[in-house]
Amino acid sequence: MHRKNIVKLAASMLTILALVAFYMVPVAMSQDDMTQVPADAFGTLERPRVAFAHDAHNEKAGIEECVVCHHGKTEDGKMDKENSSEGDPCSSCHAVKPTDGATPLMRAYHRQCITCHEAKGAGPVACGQCHAK
Ligand code: HEC
Ligand code: HEC
Ligand code: HEC
Ligand code: HEC
Known part of the structure; x- marks a missing residue:
């Protein structure tokens, strides 16, 4: 050569x-190593960070479909419940302070986590249970 x-x-x-x-x-x-929900997007935090051992949580909770949490976005800007967006942080679509009427980041997390815990009657629902020191 x-x-x-x-x-x-x-x-x-x-x-x-x-x-x-x-x-x-x-x-x-x-996500194997995830122990807390990422919170960088918020900047300075008002509350202690939230524990979330991704894989262990989902196994215990018996959730098999990724799209349950990682929904996508349709072309007309609606929630896409068919195509998942795993790997994209929630903040890529949910701004902390959106100007277009979209669900803000804190509300996105709260609604997703708390709605399911309430529906299943399992998992934390009070502030201090999730934002634990
Ligand atoms: C109970 C809700 C839930 C389910 C079910 C779920 N995830 Fe996640 N996942 C999350 C949250 C919350 C994050 C953090 C998102 C963020 O960065 O804002 C995340 C982050 C991730 C990340 C990024 C990891 C990192 O360290 O940045 C990947 C990849 C991922 N999930 C893959 C999956 C796959 C694959 C499935 C299905 C087998 C799945 N997820 C099911 C909630 C869930
Ligand atoms: C690819 C873009 C995209 C990603 C990534 C995404 N979302 Fe959404 N989400 C949307 C769209 C679009 C809607 C509908 C418009 C709105 O409410 O902002 C929505 C709506 C929601 C709603 C309101 C649903 C209702 O019942 O009204 C919640 C809660 C939510 N998302 C939580 C999350 C969480 C938590 C994550 C990360 C695990 C996440 N989203 C990641 C696009 C996304
Ligand atoms: C689709 C349903 C669902 C969603 C969405 C969900 N959870 Fe859960 N979670 C559960 C269930 C069910 C349990 C109870 C599991 C058990 O112990 O049997 C649970 C338990 C927990 C626990 C107790 C400790 C553990 O890991 O088992 C924590 C902490 C928790 N969830 C945090 C979160 C956070 C933070 C989010 C949002 C990012 C979230 N969960 C989203 C269903 C859900
Ligand atoms: C099911 C779990 C859960 C419950 C219950 C919950 N949160 Fe959260 N909260 C989260 C997650 C996940 C985030 C985003 C990650 C983080 O901030 O660590 C968040 C973010 C926040 C933030 C923005 C970040 C910061 O610290 O400034 C505030 C403020 C907040 N929550 C306040 C509350 C208050 C007040 C309550 C009770 C009314 C509450 N949360 C209940 C899971 C929960």
């Missing part, structure tokens, strides 16, 4: 390695 080709080959191998590394990171930090 010519030296030029070896350099080219090495360069493309490095690119592949970089791509693999890039895509491995989110996998390594996947």
Whole structure:
């Protein structure tokens, strides 16, 4: 092989390695390791962060369909209950202070978590049970 080709080959191998590394990171930090609901979008918090062990919670609660929590958005801006959006943070569609009448982020979490706990008669429903020190 010519030296030029070896350099080219090495360069493309490095690119592949970089791509693999890039895509491995989110996998390594996947929902398996989630212990709290992400709260960065709120900035300064008024309440203690909420514990949520993603996989363990869903297993215990017997929820099999991801779309139950990770709904999508239809072309006309409605909630899409068929196509899931897992991997997208809730804040990608629910702003903390929306200007377009959409459900704000805090309300999105509260409605989703509390509505189901009330319906099932299981899981925390009081402020201090979720926002526990
Ligand atoms: C009870 C509700 C619920 C169910 C059911 C659920 N998730 Fe999630 N998931 C969440 C919440 C809440 C987050 C955090 C969202 C955010 O960042 O705002 C999340 C985050 C994630 C993330 C991002 C992980 C990270 O660390 O950033 C992935 C990937 C994910 N879920 C995949 C799934 C898959 C796959 C399923 C179905 C097997 C599923 N989820 C079922 C509530 C749920
Ligand atoms: C791909 C965009 C998208 C993502 C991601 C998303 N939502 Fe939504 N959600 C919508 C749309 C669109 C609606 C309907 C309009 C509205 O109420 O804002 C909606 C509505 C809601 C509602 C109101 C439903 C009702 O009963 O009226 C809740 C609660 C909600 N979302 C919670 C969540 C939570 C919690 C997450 C993250 C786990 C999440 N959403 C992620 C798009 C999204
Ligand atoms: C579709 C239904 C459903 C949704 C949505 C849901 N939960 Fe739950 N959750 C349950 C059920 C059922 C239990 C009781 C499980 C048991 O112990 O048998 C539970 C239990 C819990 C518990 C007790 C400890 C544990 O992990 O079992 C916590 C904490 C909790 N949920 C937090 C949350 C939070 C935070 C959200 C919103 C991001 C949420 N849940 C959304 C159904 C749900
Ligand atoms: C079922 C669990 C649950 C219950 C019950 C609950 N919350 Fe939350 N709340 C959440 C989640 C999840 C978030 C988003 C993640 C976070 O802030 O840690 C949130 C966010 C918030 C935020 C915005 C973030 C911050 O700290 O400034 C406030 C304020 C808040 N909740 C207040 C309350 C109050 C007041 C009550 C009782 C009336 C309550 N919550 C009950 C789950 C719950």
